[in-house]
Amino acid sequence: MNIGFVGVGIMGRPMAGHLQAAGHSLLLRRNRSPLPAELIEGGAEEVASLADLARRADVVITMLPDTPDVAEALFGADGIAAGLSAGKLVIDMSSIDPIATADFARKIADTGAAFLDAPVSGGETGAKAASLTIMVGGEAETFAEAKPLFELMGKNITHVGPAGSGQICKVANQIIVALNIEAVAEALLFASKAGADPEKVRTALLGGFASSRVLEVHGERMIKRTFDPGFRIELHQKDLGLALSGARALGISLPNTATAQALFSACQAHGGGAWDHSAMVKALEYLANHSLGE
Structure with a gap:
């Protein structure tokens, strides 16, 4: 056709x-x-x-x-x-x-x-x-x-x-992805700061209950510092904006979504709107004064 x-x-x-x-x-x-x-x-x-x-x-x-x-x-x-x-x-x-x-x-x-x-x-x-x-x-x-x-x-x-249900589902998807990126970034940053090899920690976690597609793909990006998009932070910010405005209209709280959005905003403030969304880890690295790349 x-x-x-x-x-x-x-x-x-x-x-x-x-x-x-x-x-x-x-x-x-x-x-x-x-x-x-x-x-x-x-x-x-x-x-x-x-x-x-x-x-x-x-x-x-x-x-x-x-x-x-x-x-x-x-x-x-x-x-x-x-x-x-x-x-x-x-x-x-x-x-x-x-x-x-x-x-x-x-x-x-x-x-x-x-x-x-x-x-x-x-x-x-x-x-x-x-x-x-x-x-x-x-x-x-x-x-x-x-x-x-x-x-x-x-x-x-x-x-x-x-009509509209597909978009509602996508907003839910973006909440889950953002919070998974945050979880993986925090875990790998903790491991690295504590003195463990983040790549070996990631490999070990891939065999357990913490395994996820985000850990597999974006965990590797975080460690190897490959932040070419993929999916740009500025687009994920847009999606989380939809989630948070929808939450206000529904009268519900999405506290961890708001935190993820704040971390994306910190990346944006450092010129990272066009970075891949896995680069959220950089905002946490700023707070920790420690980089996975060290």
Whole structure:
């Protein structure tokens, strides 16, 4: 089918590539950066506007940084909504505000098109390996129709519930990931400061109940000081901001989420917004006056 893919950055580029490799035709719209050469060489076509992209596509997928970016792409001048009609499908795979997402779904329904929110987890590694976890909100029938596309990009694919549910699930995911990063960073920093080899401690812990994907991947990043993103701190800050604003609206407390956000903010203050989120360890290192790299 014809797929319009909006947002071919760190994550979107390999995701679109998997769809193209499976035989789907890509329609792309240039944003700030030139379109990826490998997608163009593979047959992707650049279109003049997002409205034109939507008119020609059977499915439109958006993979953008934040809620305002998605809103502008969907409903801005000559945006996606202007080219939609009955029978088309919009899938937003960005990580954005669940409340705004439910509103987007209603507005897209008014055009006659269907809408799914389908944020992902797994980072650049998962995007390249087509092993992303995909959390989907929307109508069950629409999810069933779109599932073959999701299976080209991910492995753990779950229909969570109605529109907005995928984004709620993603916020929950980001809380867990952030707190796991903090736990691993604190543990390895404690071990190092106490005089143990943090790499050997990490290896030992991988065989026990403390084992986790964060310990495996991000623990290694912390020790080897490989903080090129991955997933940028500034994007995880955005997600935790959604969690904390949602908590206020719900009248609940998320104290450890707030602590993780404060540590990310400390990294941001040191120029680390574009570091991988595993670099949260640097904020704890500042407090301890000790580095895992020592």
